[in-house]
Amino acid sequence: MTATAAREPRAELRTLRLCTGVVGASTLAATVATSFVVTQPDRLGTPTSPWVLTAIAILLPLLAAGSAPWSDLPTLRWLNALVVVEYGVLLLVLALAAASGRVSDGEVPWVLTFTAAPVAAALVAWGRRAAWLVLLAATAAIQLLRVLVGHDTLSALASDVQAFFASLALVLLFGTLVAASRDFDRSTRVAYARASHRSAEDARAGVRRRLQALVHDELLATLVLAARDAPALRTAVAAQAARTRRLLRDLHEPEAAARVPVDDLVRQVRDTAAQECPAARVGLIDSRRTGSAAASVGLDVAEALTGALRQALVNSRTHAGPQATISVEMAISDDDVRIRVADDGVGFDPARVSPRRMGISTSIVGRVRGVPGGEARVESRPGSGTRVTLAWTRGRPAEEPAAPAVDTGILPAEDRRVRTGILVTIAVFWAAQAVLAGIAGAAAGDPAVAGLAIVGVGAAFLAIGWRSLARPTPARAWVVVAIVVATTALSLVPIPRDEHRYGDTWYVAACGFVLLALAVRGRPGVAVLGGLVAVVLSLSGAYLWPNDVADVLASTTRHLVILAIGVLLVLGTARTQARTTALRAEELAAVRAQVFREAAARELRERSRALEEVIGRMLERLESGAELTEHERRECAALDGRLRDQYRGGRISRPPMIEAAMAARRRGVDVVLLDDASDRVLSETELDAIAHWLASRLDAVPEGRFTGRILPHGRDGLASAVTGDEVAELPRTP
Amino acid sequence: MPEPIQVAIVDDHELVSLAVGGLIHDHEALEFAGHAASVPQFIAAGIRARLVVLDLNLRDGSQPSENVERLRDRGTDVLVLTSGENPFLIREVSRSGVLGIVRKSAAPEDIIGAIAAAAAGQPIVTTEWAAALDSDPELGSAPLTDREREVLALYASGLPAKSVARRLSVTENTIDDHIRRIRTVYAQLSRPANTKVDLYRRGMEDGILPYPTLS
Numbered sequence: 046m047t048a049t050a051a052r053e054p055r056a057e058l059r060t061l062r063l064c065t066g067v068v069g070a071s072t073l074a075a076t077v078a079t080s081f082v083v084t085q086p087d088r089l090g091t092p093t094s095p096w097v098l099t100a101i102a103i104l105l106p107l108l109a110a111g112s113a114p115w116s117d118l119p120t121l122r123w124l125n126a127l128v129v130v131e132y133g134v135l136l137l138v139l140a141l142a143a144a145s146g147r148v149s150d151g152e153v154p155w156v157l158t159f160t161a162a163p164v165a166a167a168l169v170a171w172g173r174r175a176a177w178l179v180l181l182a183a184t185a186a187i188q189l190l191r192v193l194v195g196h197d198t199l200s201a202l203a204s205d206v207q208a209f210f211a212s213l214a215l216v217l218l219f220g221t222l223v224a225a226s227r228d229f230d231r232s233t234r235v236a237y238a239r240a241s242h243r244s245a246e247d248a249r250a251g252v253r254r255r256l257q258a259l260v261h262d263e264l265l266a267t268l269v270l271a272a273r274d275a276p277a278l279r280t281a282v283a284a285q286a287a288r289t290r291r292l293l294r295d296l297h298e299p300e301a302a303a304r305v306p307v308d309d310l311v312r313q314v315r316d317t318a319a320q321e322c323p324a325a326r327v328g329l330i331d332s333r334r335t336g337s338a339a340a341s342v343g344l345d346v347a348e349a350l351t352g353a354l355r356q357a358l359v360n361s362r363t364h365a366g367p368q369a370t371i372s373v374e375m376a377i378s379d380d381d382v383r384i385r386v387a388d389d390g391v392g393f394d395p396a397r398v399s400p401r402r403m404g405i406s407t408s409i410v411g412r413v414r415g416v417p418g419g420e421a422r423v424e425s426r427p428g429s430g431t432r433v434t435l436a437w438t439r440g441r442p443a444e445e446p447a448a449p450a451v452d453t454g455i456l457p458a459e460d461r462r463v464r465t466g467i468l469v470t471i472a473v474f475w476a477a478q479a480v481l482a483g484i485a486g487a488a489a490g491d492p493a494v495a496g497l498a499i500v501g502v503g504a505a506f507l508a509i510g511w512r513s514l515a516r517p518t519p520a521r522a523w524v525v526v527a528i529v530v531a532t533t534a535l536s537l538v539p540i541p542r543d544e545h546r547y548g549d550t551w552y553v554a555a556c557g558f559v560l561l562a563l564a565v566r567g568r569p570g571v572a573v574l575g576g577l578v579a580v581v582l583s584l585s586g587a588y589l590w591p592n593d594v595a596d597v598l599a600s601t602t603r604h605l606v607i608l609a610i611g612v613l614l615v616l617g618t619a620r621t622q623a624r625t626t627a628l629r630a631e632e633l634a635a636v637r638a639q640v641f642r643e644a645a646a647r648e649l650r651e652r653s654r655a656l657e658e659v660i661g662r663m664l665e666r667l668e669s670g671a672e673l674t675e676h677e678r679r680e681c682a683a684l685d686g687r688l689r690d691q692y693r694g695g696r697i698s699r700p701p702m703i704e705a706a707m708a709a710r711r712r713g714v715d716v717v718l719l720d721d722a723s724d725r726v727l728s729e730t731e732l733d734a735i736a737h738w739l740a741s742r743l744d745a746v747p748e749g750r751f752t753g754r755i756l757p758h759g760r761d762g763l764a765s766a767v768t769g770d771e772v773a774e775l776p777r778t779p
Numbered sequence: 780m781p782e783p784i785q786v787a788i789v790d791d792h793e794l795v796s797l798a799v800g801g802l803i804h805d806h807e808a809l810e811f812a813g814h815a816a817s818v819p820q821f822i823a824a825g826i827r828a829r830l831v832v833l834d835l836n837l838r839d840g841s842q843p844s845e846n847v848e849r850l851r852d853r854g855t856d857v858l859v860l861t862s863g864e865n866p867f868l869i870r871e872v873s874r875s876g877v878l879g880i881v882r883k884s885a886a887p888e889d890i891i892g893a894i895a896a897a898a899a900g901q902p903i904v905t906t907e908w909a910a911a912l913d914s915d916p917e918l919g920s921a922p923l924t925d926r927e928r929e930v931l932a933l934y935a936s937g938l939p940a941k942s943v944a945r946r947l948s949v950t951e952n953t954i955d956d957h958i959r960r961i962r963t964v965y966a967q968l969s970r971p972a973n974t975k976v977d978l979y980r981r982g983m984e985d986g987i988l989p990y991p992t993l994s
Contacts, residue, residue, distance in 0.1 A: 262838055265862040266792045269884045277801060281794045311840030319867040323917070327842055685884055692865060693907075715886070717906060717937060721866035721914035752906055752937025757914035760932075767937035770945075 054233035056625045060226035061121050061169050062113040063617045064219045068165040069110020071610045072103050078602045079155050098135070102156045105131045106166065121169060128166035129179060132157075136186050143193035153190050158204060160184060161610075164212040165219055173220045180212050200596075203481055207554050207603060210477040214558065215610075217466040218565065222618060225457040226625075233629050240415065240633055241640040247348040248644035251305070255344065256296070256652050258309055260688050263289040264660065267667065268685035274673045286667035293664075296653045303645050305347040307333070307340040307377055313351045314384060318373045321358035330376040340379060345641045346437050349416045350384060356408040357386040357433040365390025365431065380439040389430040395423060409433060415637055417441065456514050456565065467511060474558065478502050481551040494535055498552035501532030505559045509566060516567035525563055526575030529556045533579035536586030536597060550600040553583045557604035561611035569615045576608040660684055676711075683710035695720030696732050697739065697753055697764075705740035715750040716743065725758040731778075735764045738775045742766045783807070784898040787828035788814035789821050789846070790860065791838050795883065799832060799860070802891040809898055818846045828855055830898045835861045835868055835880070843868055844875040851876060858897040860890075861907065869911035874966050879903025880911075904958055909934035912965055921964050930957040 076099060109124035116124065135157060160183045168176035184205070191201060267285045270278050305313075311329065318325050333340055342350075354373075361371045369390030376383040413421035418441040425431040456463060478499055486495030505528035510517055517525070536550050556579055564572040580601055587597035663684060666677065673681070687707055690698040697718045698706075706716045718739075727735075739753040743766070752767040762774035786803050788796045788811075796814040803811040812828040815821035817839045821831070831850050835843055847857050859872050862883045869880055878897040881890055882905070893903045912918060913935035923931075926947075933943045944951045 261836070261862060261864075266795050266883060269862070270794050270798050273798070273887065275798070275801070278794065278798055281797050285792075285794050308838055308840040312836070312838075315840070315842050316865070316867070319871050320865070323867065323870065326844075329840070329842075331840075682884075689862065689884060717882075719906070719910045719935075721910050723866070723914075724916045725914075750937070754910060754936060758916065759919070765936045770938070770942045772933075772936055772938065772946075 054230040054237075054625075054629070056226040056229040056233070056621075057223065058118050058121070059621045059625060060222050060618070061118070062116065063614070063621055064165055064169055064223070065113040065121060065125060066110045067610060067613045067617060068162055069106045069113075070613060071606055072106045072110075072159065072162045074609055075159055075602075075606045076103055076156060078606065079599075098154050099156045102132070102135055102154075103162075106162050109166070122171075125166040125170040129163045129170060132163035132166075132183070136183070136190065140186070140190055140193060143190060153187060153194060153201075157190075158187055158208050160187070160208050160212045161215050165215055168216055168219050168223070173216065173224075176216045176220065180209070180216060183212075184209050203484060203551055204599075206477045206481055207551070210473060210558065211607060213473055214470055214561070217470050218614070221456060221463050221466055222614075224462065226621075228457070229625065236629070236633060237636050240637045243412075244345070244637045244640040245644040247345060247352065248641045249648045251303075251344040251348040252645050252648040252652060254313065255305065255309075255649075256656065257691070258312075259289075259292055259296075260656070261692070263292060265685055265689060268660075268663075268681045268688070271663075271667050271673065272678050272682040272685065274678050276672075279670055279672070283668050283670035286664045290664050290668060293653060293657065293661075296649055303344040303642070304341040305344055307342060307382070310342060310347050310350070310382065311375065311377065313347065314354060314373070314375055317351050317355050318358065321355055322362055322371050322373075325358070325371045325373050328372070328374040330374070332376070332378045340377075342382065342437065343416070344645060345416050345637070346382075346419065349412050349419055350382065350435050350437060353409045353412045353421060353433075353435050354384055354386065356412075357435070360409075360433075361386060361388040361390065361431060364393070369430070382437045384435040386433045386435075387430060392425045392427050392430050394427055395425055409435075413437070415633070417634065417638075463514070467514075471506070471511065474506065475503065478551075478555050481555070485549050485551055494538055498532060498535055498555075501528055501535070502552055502555045502559060505529045505532065505556065506562065509559070509562055514566070517563070519568075519571070522563060522568040522571040525559065526571055526578075529559055529575050530578050530582065532556055533582045536583045537589060539590065550583065550586070550597050553579065553597070553600035554603035554607065557607035561607050564608070564611040564615045567615075569612050572608065573612055576604065580605060659687070679711050679713060682713075683707050686710045686716055690718045693720065694718035695723070695755070696727065697736060697755060699732065699736050701740045702736040702743075702753075705743045709743050709746060709751065713748055714743070714746050717750070717752045719752065719754040722755050722757040725755065727755070727763070731763060734778065735775060739764060739766055742768070742773060781808070783810040784830065785810050785812040785828040786830045786832065786894060786898055787812040787821065787826045788832045789816070789818055789837070789850075790814065790832070790834040791816040792834070795834065795860070799890065799894075802887055803832075803894060806891055806895060808895060817841065818849050822849070822853070830856045830858060830878075830894070832858050832860055832894060833877075835859050835864050835872060843872045847872055847875040847877055856897060856900065858894060858903065866911040866914065869907065870915050873908060873912060873962075874968055876966055879905060880908040881905055882907055902958065902962060904934055904940065906935065906937045912961070917968060918965070921968060923961060923964055927957050927961050927964075930954060931961055934958075 080099075105124070105128045109121075109128055112124065113121060139153070139157070160180060163183055164176050164180045167179040187205060263285070267282060267289060271282045271286075311331075315327050318327050358371065358373075361369070365371065365388040369388045371386065371388045374385045374387070409423060410421045413419040413435050416437070418438045420436045420438070420441070422434045423431065424434075482495045482499040485498075486492040505525050508521065508525045508528060510521060532552055533556055536553060557576065560572040560576050560579075563569075563575075583597055583601045583604070587594045587601075590597075663677075663680060666673070667681075683706075687698075687703065687710075690703070690706060697720050702718070706718065709716050735755065743751055743753065746768050749769055752765075754765050754767075756762050756765055756774075762776050764775045766773045766775075786809050788799055788803075790796050790799075800811050800814060803809045813824065813826045815824055815826065817837055818833075818841065833846060833850065837843075837846065843859075847859070850857050857877045859877050859880045860883050861869065861880060872880065878900075879893060879902060881893045881903065883890075885893075885905075893905075897903055909931055913931045929947065930943060933946060934940075938946070940951055940954060944954045947954070
C-alpha cells in the first residue's frame, strides 16, 4: 500500500547514527585528554610524527560522526567501514616499519590502542560478528606490534586490558541497542501493515453500513409504495425520491460521507449488542443539547467503537462464566460518546495477561485509541467482573497504547540475548580487573591496597543488582556510588609507587566502568555525580603523591572518558527512543487516517456507483411525479425486493439467484428470501448449489408467492423452497 | 355495528404513515387515530389507540424492544412493520410481546388484514416471524415439543396456516394453540438467561418441565 511504503521506520538508522556520533566524540575527547597526560615519545622511527599519525587516525571517525546526523544507512555503513579499513592500514604500515627494523625501543601510539573506535565502526558497518572479529584482530595486532617495537611494559598491558574490556562492553551495549532498534522497526512495520489492513477493512465495512442504512431508511419504503402507484401517494413518493437522490449525491463528497450521525451510531451499538448478546440491554443517556440531526462522528470513530464493543461483548460472553449478566450502557452528549460493557462474571487480573496477547490490548484498547479522540479502558478483578469503557471525545488527539513495560533504562526489557551479553560482560570484567589487581599488587609491592580495590570494584558492580534489569532504586544507586568513592579514595593511601609504572591506580578506571553500568541501567545523574567526586579524590591523590602523577592522570582520564561515553549514550538513546516512539504514534495515526480515507473513498465510489446503476434512473422517474406504467410499478417492486434481499436474504442473494428473483418479481411473483441461519456454516460450493437450485425452482413459478430459505443449523436439508402449498427441500450432498 | 377500533402509527417515514394510514382509514372496522415519528412523540401527543403499528427500526436510535414495552405499558397492543431487518431485531421484539411482525412489502390487503386481526387482539403469524424464531440458536434449548417445533418450521418455510394444518392433519385451531405456546415459551427467553442450564431451571420453575426424579 502506498501510504505505508512511504513510511519506513527509522529506529535502527537513528541508533546507528548515535553510535557513530558517540564513538567519534569519545575518540576526540580521549585523544585531547590523553595528549595532556601521556607523553608521546617520538621513537617510532616512521617518517611521520606521532601527532600527524593521531590526526590521520581520528580523521575518519570524526568525519563519520560529523556527517552521521545527515547520512542515510548505506552512507553510514560505508563511512564506518572506511574507519575500520583506515585503522587496519595504519596498523599494517606500523607493523611493516617495525618489522623492517626501523623501529626499536619504541612505543605503540596511544590512539591505536583505543580499539573501541574501529570495533564500534565494524559493528555499525557489518554487525556484531564483524565487531567481535575486529576486536580480537586489533587486540592481537597491538600485542604483536608491541613485541615488534619492544614496548611490552606492564603499564602497557594494564592499558590494553582496560581497552579490551571497554571495547567488549561497547560491542555488547551497542549491539543490544542496535538489535533492539531493529526489533522496534520490525514491530513498527508490522504495526503499520496491521493498521492499514484494519483501517481499510473498517473503512469498507463502515461505508457498507452507511449505504445499508441509507437504503434501509430511505429507499425501501419509497420503492414499496411507488410500486402501488396510488395517486394519493404520488407527491409524497416524489418528495421522498428527491430526498433519496440528494442523499446519494452527498455520498460522492467523501468528507460528508465519512460522517456517521450519532443516531446511527446508537443504532449500530444496539444492533451489535442484540447480535452478540441478545440478553443484554442497552441503557442510553442522551444529553445532547444542540440537537440531533447535526451531531455526527467520523466513520472511523464509529467503526472503532462498534468493533471494540463487539470484541468486548464476545469476551464477556465467552469468559465471564455462565451465571454472569452483561450490561451495555451508552452516554452521548454533543462532544463525547461513552460506551460501557460490564459483566458480573469471574473477572481476571489484567496485570497477569501477557502484553503479547492480542485480544484485549489490540482489538479493544488499541482499536479505540487508534482513532483521534478515542480512549479505552479495561478494568477487571478476579471475582468481581469486568468493565470495559470505550470513549470518544471531540478534538482530542490520537494516542498510541502505552506499553506496560518495566523501566530498564535504555536496555530492552528481558531478552535472552541481553541476559547472555550481561553474563559475558560480568565474567570478562571480573577477569580483567583480577588480572590488573594481580599485576598491580605484585609490582607495587602492596597487595593489601590491590586486594581492597578489587573487593571495592566487585562490590560496587554487584551492588547495582543484576537479577533483573529494572532500574535500581535511588538508595541502591547511592550505595553503588558510595562504594565507588570509597574505592577511589584508595589513591589517597600513601604507598610506595613506582614512577615508571602505569597501572597502580587501575581501579580508578574500573570504577568508571561501574558508573557506566549504573548510567546505562537508568541512573545517569547519580553516576555523573559519583564520577566527579571520584575524579576529585584521585586528583587529590595525584597532588599528594606527585611521583605517580602520570599513572593517576591516565587512570582518571580513562575513568572520565568511559563515563562520558556512558552518559552520552544514555542521554542520546533515551532521546532517540522517545522520539522514535512519539514518531511511531504520529505515523501510525497518519497511516490509519490516510488508508481509511482512501479505502472509504474508493469503496464509496464503487458502491454508490453500483447502487445508482440499479436505482438511479427509477428514482429520477419517481421524482418527476409522473404516473408509472404497469411495467415500471413491477420494476419498483423488483428493485425493492433486490435491495431487501441484501438484508434478510443474506447468502442467498448471489448469482444466479439475484437475476432469477429480479425476473420473477417483474412477473409479479412475491419473492421472499430468508437467510436467518447465521450460525450455519456453509461452503461456497454449497451456497452456489443453493442459489442454483432456488433459481431453477423460482424460474418455474409463474405467479403467486415464493419463499426460499436456508435451513437452520442441525436440519437435514440445506435449503427449502415453498410455492403455494408445495414444499421442496434441497438435501445435503453426501 | 360495533365501535371502530382506534389504530395509530409510529413510523418516521411520512410516506409509510400516509400509505398505511390510508389503508386503516378505508377499513370499516378501524379508525385511524393518528401518527407519530417516535414513541416519546406518540406519548407526548396523547394519542389514544388500541393498537399501534410500529416501525421496527426507528431512526431515533431507540431500542425496538423498549419501544414495544413502553407502548404495552400504556395498554396498547403492538404490531410491528419491517423492511428487511436482520433476524436479531425481529427476535428481540418477538420476546417483548408484539402481536405480530409484518413486512412493508407485503400486499396491501395482507397488511390491512393483519392490522385488523391484531386490532381484534389476535396474534399474527408470518413467515418473517417464524423464520427468525425457527433459526434462533437459543431455541434449541427452549422447552418446546417436537410437534411445536414442526409447526414453527413449516410456518418458517413459507407455508400459510391452512397448509400447515393440512400437512399435519389437524385443525387450524390446534395450530393456533401450538402457536400460542410457542409465543409464550419464546417470550420467556427474554428474562436474562445465558445458558441452557438456566433455561432448563426456568422451565422447571414455570412448570413447563417436570422436576427430575431419581429413577
